[in-house]
Amino acid sequence: MRHLYTWAAILCVVAASTAGDVLIAHAMKKVGDVAHVFRDHGVFGVTRRMLTNGGLWLGVFFMALAFFSLMFALSWAEVSLVAPAAASLTFLTNAIAAKFFLHEKVDRRRWMAALLVACGVVLIAG
Amino acid sequence: MSLRKLATLAGVVIFGSLGDVCLKHGMAAFPEIRLANWPILFHAIFNPKVALGISLLIAFFACYLSSLSWADLTYVLPATSVGYIGMALLARFFLHEQISPLRWVGILLIALGVGFVARGPSLTVEPSPAANLPIPDPTASRGEA
Numbered sequence: 001m002r003h004l005y006t007w008a009a010i011l012c013v014v015a016a017s018t019a020g021d022v023l024i025a026h027a028m029k030k031v032g033d034v035a036h037v038f039r040d041h042g043v044f045g046v047t048r049r050m051l052t053n054g055g056l057w058l059g060v061f062f063m064a065l066a067f068f069s070l071m072f073a074l075s076w077a078e079v080s081l082v083a084p085a086a087a088s089l090t091f092l093t094n095a096i097a098a099k100f101f102l103h104e105k106v107d108r109r110r111w112m113a114a115l116l117v118a119c120g121v122v123l124i125a126g
Numbered sequence: 127m128s129l130r131k132l133a134t135l136a137g138v139v140i141f142g143s144l145g146d147v148c149l150k151h152g153m154a155a156f157p158e159i160r161l162a163n164w165p166i167l168f169h170a171i172f173n174p175k176v177a178l179g180i181s182l183l184i185a186f187f188a189c190y191l192s193s194l195s196w197a198d199l200t201y202v203l204p205a206t207s208v209g210y211i212g213m214a215l216l217a218r219f220f221l222h223e224q225i226s227p228l229r230w231v232g233i234l235l236i237a238l239g240v241g242f243v244a245r246g247p248s249l250t251v252e253p254s255p256a257a258n259l260p261i262p263d264p265t266a267s268r269g270e271a
Contacts, residue, residue, distance in 0.1 A: 024191065025199040029251065033196040035130060050191070075160075091207075095200050104198045105250035109242050113204040116239030123232025124210050 006081065009073035013086040016066035018093040022101050023059030029102075030055070084125035091118040127248065131196065137189035138202070139209040141182045147213075148179030197248040204243040207236050 031037065031049045038046050050056055073082050095114040099106040106114075152175030156166055170176050193202050211233050217223040225233075 021199055021203070025194045025202075028191055028194040031195055034192045035196075056191075091203060094203055098199045102199060103251055104200050106200050107246070109246045110200045110204075113239040113243035114200065116235045116242065117204045117207045120232040120235030120237075120239060121207070121210060123235065124214055124229050125232075 002077075006073070006077040009069065009077055010082055010085050010089070012069045013066050013073060013082075014089045014093055016062050016069055017086070017090045018097050020059045020062030020066055021090075021094050022097045023055050023062060025098070025102055027053045027055035027059055084122050087125065088118040088121040091121070131193070131248070134189050134193045135202070135205055138186060138193055138206045139212065141186035141189060142206070143209045143213050143216075145179050145182030145186050147216075148175050148182060150179075152176035152179055198250055201243055201246070201248045204239050208240055210236055 027050075028034075031046075031053060034046055037049060041049075070082070070086060073086075091114045095106055095111060098104040104110075152173045153170060155173060155175075156170050157163070171180070190202070190206075193206075197205075214225060214229060214233055218225050
């Protein structure tokens with residue numbers, strides 16, 4: 001039963017983290033290349049564009065949710081399982097979510113990169 | 127890739143790793159935080175190492191947001207996973223921790239993954255047309271009224 005709770009916690013972290021990353025990536029594409037916005041509109045232009053973007057706030061909220069779920073999970077579950085499993089799975093779920101929600105062209109090269117990094121993280125942090 | 131973009135990705139890696147290390151070292155000085163004693167968190171913020179860690183993580187987040195404004199998520203995440211390699215090597219050469227053969231394999235896999243993604247384009251989606259629109263100036267309409 002404890003195993004089930006641990007995996008449920010890992011899935012919560014992965015889901016919140018993926019939602020946060022995708023929302024933030026989408027919001028920042030809407031803001032535009034910050035260096036260009038900065039050049040054309042100055043620091044206030046960049047700040048205004050970012051602060052008025054609702055998606056960015058929602059993304060930050062999900063990132064915070066992922067962070068606190070991880071802290072919560074780490075307080076009672078096995079650290080050597082939760083931390084690498086969550087970090088590693090997030091690389092894969094982000095690749096899937098980026099393909100479907102952000103319409104990024106996730107070709108074989110990017111799948112390989114996500115898979116290799118996900119396996120590497122398990123080995124390095126496990 | 128321009129130097130500016132490379133420096134931003136390097137910022138994600140360096141600030142993220144150093145921020146994590148500072149936070150971890152700083153928090154080691156405090157007892158385990160539970161629901162009953164959570165106000166300790168406010169004391170922790172004023173610990174120099176924790177404060178430095180938080181500042182570094184803010185810099186990490188700024189670089190992360192900036193990189194996502196011109197690159198795909200599926201490019202930024204694998205490319206910045208170099209941080210895992212950096213942390214392992216720092217632990218090996220500065221903290222003299224042993225790296226098991228399995229962890230060396232992990233380092234190799236991450237390096238391969240980074241190599242794979244770095245050889246491709248950083249952006250595969252069209253930037254939103256709204257991104258190029260001028261920002262409305264609230265003072266302009268006031269002047270006309």
